[in-house]
Amino acid sequence: MDMLYSILVDPFVQMVELPDFFLQVLWEGFVAGVLYALIALGFVLIFKASGVFNFAQGIMVVFAGLTLVGLHEKGVPAYLALILTIGVMGVLALAVERFVMRPLVNQPDIILLMSTIGLTYFLVGFGEFVFGGEPKQMITQELGLPTGSTALEIGDGGLLILQHIDIAAAVIAIIMVGALAVFFNKTRIGRALRAVADDHQAALSVGISLNQIWAIVWFAAGIVALTTGIMWGARSDVSFALEIIAFKALPVLILGGFTSIPGAIVGGLIIGIGEKIGEIYWGPLVGGGIESWLAYMIALIFLLFRPQGLFGERIIERV
Amino acid sequence: MRLKCLIAGTVLAGTLAGAALPAFAADELHVPLFSYRTGPYAGSGIPIANGMHDYLTMLNERDGGINGVKIRITECETGYDTQKGVECYEQVKNDGALVISPYSTGITLQVIPKASVDKIPVLSMAYGLSAAAEGNTFPWVFNPPDTYWDGASAIIVDIARREGGEENLKGKKIGYIFLDAGYGREAIPLLEQLSSDLGFELMQYPVAGKEMQNQSSQWLNIRRDRPDYMIMWGWGAMSPTAVKEATKIRYPMDKFYGVWWSGGNDDAAAGGDAAKGYRTLNFHGVGSDFGAIQDIKKYVVDAGKSEVDPAKFADNLYNRGVYNSMLIAEGIRKAQELTGKTVIDATDMRNGLENLDITEDRLKEMGMEGFALPMKLSCEDHSGHHKVYVVEWDGKDWQKSGDWFSPDVEMVKPLLEKAAEEYAASNAPWPERTEPCLN
Numbered sequence: 001m002d003m004l005y006s007i008l009v010d011p012f013v014q015m016v017e018l019p020d021f022f023l024q025v026l027w028e029g030f031v032a033g034v035l036y037a038l039i040a041l042g043f044v045l046i047f048k049a050s051g052v053f054n055f056a057q058g059i060m061v062v063f064a065g066l067t068l069v070g071l072h073e074k075g076v077p078a079y080l081a082l083i084l085t086i087g088v089m090g091v092l093a094l095a096v097e098r099f100v101m102r103p104l105v106n107q108p109d110i111i112l113l114m115s116t117i118g119l120t121y122f123l124v125g126f127g128e129f130v131f132g133g134e135p136k137q138m139i140t141q142e143l144g145l146p147t148g149s150t151a152l153e154i155g156d157g158g159l160l161i162l163q164h165i166d167i168a169a170a171v172i173a174i175i176m177v178g179a180l181a182v183f184f185n186k187t188r189i190g191r192a193l194r195a196v197a198d199d200h201q202a203a204l205s206v207g208i209s210l211n212q213i214w215a216i217v218w219f220a221a222g223i224v225a226l227t228t229g230i231m232w233g234a235r236s237d238v239s240f241a242l243e244i245i246a247f248k249a250l251p252v253l254i255l256g257g258f259t260s261i262p263g264a265i266v267g268g269l270i271i272g273i274g275e276k277i278g279e280i281y282w283g284p285l286v287g288g289g290i291e292s293w294l295a296y297m298i299a300l301i302f303l304l305f306r307p308q309g310l311f312g313e314r315i316i317e318r319v
Numbered sequence: 320m321r322l323k324c325l326i327a328g329t330v331l332a333g334t335l336a337g338a339a340l341p342a343f344a345a346d347e348l349h350v351p352l353f354s355y356r357t358g359p360y361a362g363s364g365i366p367i368a369n370g371m372h373d374y375l376t377m378l379n380e381r382d383g384g385i386n387g388v389k390i391r392i393t394e395c396e397t398g399y400d401t402q403k404g405v406e407c408y409e410q411v412k413n414d415g416a417l418v419i420s421p422y423s424t425g426i427t428l429q430v431i432p433k434a435s436v437d438k439i440p441v442l443s444m445a446y447g448l449s450a451a452a453e454g455n456t457f458p459w460v461f462n463p464p465d466t467y468w469d470g471a472s473a474i475i476v477d478i479a480r481r482e483g484g485e486e487n488l489k490g491k492k493i494g495y496i497f498l499d500a501g502y503g504r505e506a507i508p509l510l511e512q513l514s515s516d517l518g519f520e521l522m523q524y525p526v527a528g529k530e531m532q533n534q535s536s537q538w539l540n541i542r543r544d545r546p547d548y549m550i551m552w553g554w555g556a557m558s559p560t561a562v563k564e565a566t567k568i569r570y571p572m573d574k575f576y577g578v579w580w581s582g583g584n585d586d587a588a589a590g591g592d593a594a595k596g597y598r599t600l601n602f603h604g605v606g607s608d609f610g611a612i613q614d615i616k617k618y619v620v621d622a623g624k625s626e627v628d629p630a631k632f633a634d635n636l637y638n639r640g641v642y643n644s645m646l647i648a649e650g651i652r653k654a655q656e657l658t659g660k661t662v663i664d665a666t667d668m669r670n671g672l673e674n675l676d677i678t679e680d681r682l683k684e685m686g687m688e689g690f691a692l693p694m695k696l697s698c699e700d701h702s703g704h705h706k707v708y709v710v711e712w713d714g715k716d717w718q719k720s721g722d723w724f725s726p727d728v729e730m731v732k733p734l735l736e737k738a739a740e741e742y743a744a745s746n747a748p749w750p751e752r753t754e755p756c757l758n
Contacts, residue, residue: 021543028535124357133361134628135556135585149567163567236532236563237589241359241556244529279536280543289499289525291536 011281020158025280026273031166033272034173035231039249040256040264041180042224047258048197049217050101051109055116058246059123060222064089065229065238069139070131078142089222097215105200105210124240133240138233140165145234169231176227177265180220184261189216197259251299257309266310271295346662347391348384348651350375350644351411353404353422359531360399360555363583363636367422368394369627370640373619374611378648380618385651388661399555401425408433417668418442418647424502427451427460434459435750440669442650444643445470445579445602449505452702453739454673458754461672463646464602464694464705467578468509468735469726471550473600473707474576475513476727478548489518494546496537496553496561499525503552506578510550512734522546531557538564548574553581559589566593573598573711584634587712597712598720603642603691605710605717607633610686612641635710635717642691649677657757670757673698692723698756704728 015022039061046054054060067088071081100115140147146164154160184190195203196213204210232242248271256267275298279291302310352371355364375392384390393414395407404426408419412433419434419441421427427447434441441460443451449466451457465473478493479485495510497503503525514521522544524537534557541549549570553561558581565575573596577586582599590597607613612633619625620632627637654663654671663671675696682688694703706725710717743749 018543021539024542025539028539032533032535128357128361132365132628133357134365135362135559137589161567161569232532236560237362237556237585239359239362239532239556240357241532244359244531245533247529248533276536276539280539283536284540287525288523288537288540289527291533292527292530 006285007282014281018158020154020160023154023160025276027160027162027166029273029276030269031163031169031272032276033269034170035228035235035268036248036252036272037265037268038169038173038176038224038228038231039246040252040268041177041261042221042228043249043253044256044258044261044264045180045217045221045224049193049213050112050196052101052112052116053109053258054221055113056119056123057221057225057249058243059120059127060089060092060225061229061232061246062238062240062242063092063123063127063229064222064226065138065233065242066127066131066136068226068230069136069233069238072139072142073136078139078144081139082143085226086223089226090219093215093218093222096218097211101214101218102211120243124243128240135237135239135241136233138230138238140234143230145230165231165234169234172227172231173265176224177261180261183220189213193217248295251295253309254296254299255302255309257311260309260311263309263311271298274298347389347415348663349391349393349411349415349417350647350651351393351395351407351414351416351419353397353407353420353426354394355397355399355422357396358398358400359528362559362585363555363580364399364422366583366627366631366634366636367640367643369625369631370637370642371420371644372640373615373625373627373637374641374644375648376619376624377611377615380622380624381614385648386655386661390648390651397421397423397426399423399425401429405429412437412439415664417651417663417665418672420444420643420647421447424448424505425500428501431457431460432746438669439665440650440672442643442647442672444646446502447505448742449509450735450738450742452700452704452735454696454698454701455752456739456743456749457701458673458698458752459669461696461701463675463696463701463703464692465707465726466702466704466731466735467505467552468731469702469704469728470578470600470707471506471509472513472726472731473724474550474578475510475517476724477576477709477721479517480724485517491519491548492522492544492546493519494522494524494541494544494549496524496526496534496541496549496551498531498552498554498557499527502554502580506552508738509731509734513730516730526553526557526561531555532560534560534564538568538570541565541570542568548576551575551577551581553577553586558583558586562587562590562594562597565597566590572596576600576709579639579707582710582717583636584631584716587717590712592714594712595714598709599717600707601635601710601717602705602707603638604687604689605635605638605719609690610688611645611690612638612686614686615641638690645685645687645691646672646675649675649681669754672696673701674757697758704731 042057068081068085145168149161149163152160192208193213252267252271256263275291275294278294283290354368375390397404408430424447427443443462445465447462449468451460451462452466510521575597577599579600587594587597650672653674654667657670658667677694679693694705696703706723708723709720711720
């Protein structure tokens with residue numbers, strides 16, 4: 001009976017008794033969700049255009065962050081370093097299209113996946129060779145991003161602490177999602193990209209350049225990676241450990257669908273808030289540390305009911 | 320034709336195999352360093368590796384090695400990965416390695432059973448299996464100057480001092496945030512024992528290796544639980560993230576203790592000004608104002624023979640690496656003295672480490688006066704349970720806070736003996752000690 005109480009009643013009692021803390025948990029979950037969504041966006045962009053699960057998205061986040069900070073350390077002013085980093089991600093996109101994607105056109109998906117694993121190892125080695133393996137502090141202030149925090153009083157002496165960088169992350173993520181939505185739905189390139197995603201050969205037959213589209217989409221994923229690198233880097237450091245966190249996007253993708261931008265956002269928020277609430281209120285019942293697998297559990301439960309994810313396209317194939 | 324190909328192939332394979340064999344020179348002292356300059360733990364691994372490498376290089380450059388024999392320094396990259404570490408061990412064990420420095424508790428735990436079979440000493444300096452301090456059970460393993468249990472005990476001793484005595488710890492809450500791996504879990508049995516003996520509540524917050532840079536849940540729990548003190552066993556990217564998260568929830572930093580491995584300059588600097596007051600244990604000097612460190616600068620760094628970023632020279636973890644290599648060099652020197660040989664083998668090295676006796680005079684000769692305290696090991700005690708002190712982050716660097724003090728050795732020692740017995744029983748048949756004691 002006690003056990004049932006601690007599972008079914010006690011967590012909700014705690015939420016009511018400490019409302020400021022509950023709001024803090026929701027806020028932290030929301031921020032984590034926004035960051036997961038940003039990582040997931042990078043995966044979605046490339047998957048939509050080429051059907052490739054880009055294993056290298058995590059290391060692209062690290063590589064972009066390291067390039068930005070590394071350039072600044074070498075004396076390049078922050079904003080110029082930002083522009084140069086965007087340029088580097090552009091060059092990377094062109095190189096990936098020319099040397100990885102183009103030679104593998106019409107190859108099975110598994111070959112393309114393997115090529116992105118290879119790309120991951122290349123970027124790890126290249127990044128360490130150029131910038132070294134030591135973690136670097138993000139140039140938050142130099143980029144004009146806000147630091148510090150605001151404490152809001154909630155109820156009787158309760159506090160809700162909002163980090164300014166987290167607020168900025170949420171705002172930037174919303175702007176980025178809006179811009180990507182406009183890009184995909186309202187521009188000629190966006191429509192071409194959707195055509196390529198539907199059918200490579202049909203897109204080619206109407207004169208769409210596959211190479212151009214792939215370069216654009218890898219560049220867009222690079223920009224998303226840079227944004228993610230800045231935001232995660234500001235919360236902790238820019239280090240190669242960030243690459244591992246990028247795989248937190250997997251349950252987000254399972255949940256939201258591999259081809260849906262809104263899915264990445266909604267999936268990110270569900271996972272972010274869900275895992276925080278689970279860890280804080282139910283985690284102590286099993287000794288804590290459930291966050292690392294809870295996200296996958298949530299995604300698996302959703303999969304039972306919607307195998308294509310919340311917003312993924314239902315795949316109907318004739319046999 | 321086929322026969323010709325076969326012969327040619329055999330000759331080629333033989334040549335390549337020959338080329339791959341280690342260059343095993345008789346007049347050298349091979350010291351392999353297991354390092355991690357890449358991967359998620361590189362932030363801690365790089366300064367350690369630089370410090371270890373540079374001290375040994377300095378001995379080569381300044382003195383021509385140790386007693387006229389050059390040190391061959393090799394590095395094997397483990398990435399703090401246990402499997403790769405074991406591969407490194409297998410790689411160096413037949414290459415004249417004098418001592419293994421795993422630089423990972425996980426790797427140490429794996430090589431402990433191998434070391435006594437292969438007759439190579441393992442020097443896990445202030446890390447690894449705490450029970451390995453029992454020299455009669457673990458004749459091939461050394462963990463000076465302190466074990467993790469000494470570290471945990473020392474933090475509690477310092478907290479008790481601030482609270483006005485051990486009796487005042489009753490009813491207090493002490494949180495323990497740790498890397499959920501062999502390293503972080505090592506101190507738990509001791510903390511649980513202390514919690515039961517002294518009556519404080521121990522609250523545990525594990526951080527999975529994959530989540531090192533995503534600790535907001537742990538720190539939300541800490542904010543809710545409001546522990547009176549926090550203790551951290553962090554490494555790699557975990558430590559700077561924890562310091563940042565602690566500042567985010569406005570945890571009083573002067574009540575936040577890290578073990579010596581969570582005391583990197585970058586670890587504390589990540590929290591900015593708000594991290595002022597963060598405290599960690601230490602057992603060697605801070606900064607570059609020591610003769611040996613100045614010699615490293617002169618003979619190695621300024622001569623362009625170091626990989627250290629000049630701005631990070633003599634950082635806390637760099638000095639830790641220097642201290643570690645000093646123990647290795649002194650072990651070699653002692654072995655040379657005991658055997659009368661200048662070129663020693665791993666068995667001699669084991670005897671050298673077991674008879675280490677670094678006196679105040681010897682520290683002065685080495686240019687390490689004030690850098691370290693004298694230390695002595697014995698056949699029974701491979702750690703020494705030496706004094707430590709606390710350093711406090713002032714926003715820019717570590718500052719000594721208070722005097723050197725002892726962990727609660729009387730309490731730790733019997734527990735270590737019991738743990739060593741349990742280890743031997745659970746790994747039966749554990750070999751009886753047959754190595755001679757030269758103390």
